[in-house]
Amino acid sequence: MTEDRNQEARFTDEVLGLLPTTPVPGALEARILADFDRIAAQRAPSVLVRAFWRWRDSLWPGAPLWKPASVLALSLAIGVMAGVLIPASDLAASTSSDQQYAAADDPPVVNMAGDL
Amino acid sequence: MTGLDATLKFDPDTDLVARVGRGDRAAAQALMARHLPGMMRLARRMLASQAEAEDCVQDAFLKLWTHAGRWKPGRAKFETWLYRVTLNQCYDRLRKKPALGLEAAAEVADLAPAADAVLEAAAVADEVQAALRTLPERQRAAVLMCHYQGRNNIEAAEILGVSVEAMESLLARARRTLRTKLSHLRNP
Numbered sequence: 001m002t003e004d005r006n007q008e009a010r011f012t013d014e015v016l017g018l019l020p021t022t023p024v025p026g027a028l029e030a031r032i033l034a035d036f037d038r039i040a041a042q043r044a045p046s047v048l049v050r051a052f053w054r055w056r057d058s059l060w061p062g063a064p065l066w067k068p069a070s071v072l073a074l075s076l077a078i079g080v081m082a083g084v085l086i087p088a089s090d091l092a093a094s095t096s097s098d099q100q101y102a103a104a105d106d107p108p109v110v111n112m113a114g115d116l
Numbered sequence: 117m118t119g120l121d122a123t124l125k126f127d128p129d130t131d132l133v134a135r136v137g138r139g140d141r142a143a144a145q146a147l148m149a150r151h152l153p154g155m156m157r158l159a160r161r162m163l164a165s166q167a168e169a170e171d172c173v174q175d176a177f178l179k180l181w182t183h184a185g186r187w188k189p190g191r192a193k194f195e196t197w198l199y200r201v202t203l204n205q206c207y208d209r210l211r212k213k214p215a216l217g218l219e220a221a222a223e224v225a226d227l228a229p230a231a232d233a234v235l236e237a238a239a240v241a242d243e244v245q246a247a248l249r250t251l252p253e254r255q256r257a258a259v260l261m262c263h264y265q266g267r268n269n270i271e272a273a274e275i276l277g278v279s280v281e282a283m284e285s286l287l288a289r290a291r292r293t294l295r296t297k298l299s300h301l302r303n304p
Binding site: 005008009011012013015016018019020021022024025028029031032033035036037039040043053 | 139144148156160169237240260264
């Protein structure tokens with residue numbers, strides 16, 4: 001039974017192997033591409049959208065839009081949180097310390113008259 | 117996901133289809149170069165004439181250009197979808213013009229006796245094609261997928277939208293019919 005099936009399968013392989021190859025005419029390729037051009041022209045996005053896609057592809061090639069968008073959103077959120085959560089007093093302290101350094105860098109004031 | 121699953125799910129066309137959806141002509145040409153010859157072979161053997169096969173393949177690509185922007189990777193392999201579309205186009209044409217296939221088969225059958233003494237390659241090929249046309253359309257599709265395009269049963273079953281068991285049954289019946297009709301070509 002199995003041998004019979006194998007023979008039938010081999011026979012089918014052999015007879016279908018006798019079929020000639022099917023040519024793909026150049027005119028058919030041209031027609032298919034013309035269809036593509038027509039549909040692409042109907043759906044052509046604006047210059048701004050295309051520029052955005054190019055920028056997106058240069059930033060993160062081949063990724064879906066949500067990936068670069070989520071990374072940008074995360075960076076923005078971290079920046080905003082840092083701005084909100086770091087106490088203002090720390091900032092003030094660092095600023096006054098800067099001023100001290102600046103004062104130390106000032107040229108010394110020498111009262112020549114007092115020394116005499 | 118195991119390595120085997122990942123291999124099975126890997127679809128080499130995903131990137132090209134996404135680019136086609138964004139109107140990338142080079143990607144469209146690359147997809148055509150990859151799939152057009154196979155689709156053409158299938159359509160030509162399913163249908164009665166070269167012109168019909170060309171129209172069928174053109175319509176299948178038209179569907180691709182229209183739907184590429186909405187393609188969701190991971191659901192099905194792109195090639196499976198594309199060949200299923202091609203097959204459905206073939207079925208539509210066969211149902212619209214059922215008489216054409218039979219006429220063509222009869223014409224070729226009349227030529228066979230003339231080539232009785234020395235079976236020329238072209239005449240034998242015509243005979244094989246005529247025998248193929250007598251098969252019911254799903255059996256024909258099954259036998260072409262597995263014995264002409266070299267696909268395994270699982271891939272072919274996915275394209276035809278049937279179970280593997282049903283695929284094997286279609287194949288068995290098609291092989292038996294072909295063997296009966298072409299038994300005189302014992303040493304093809």
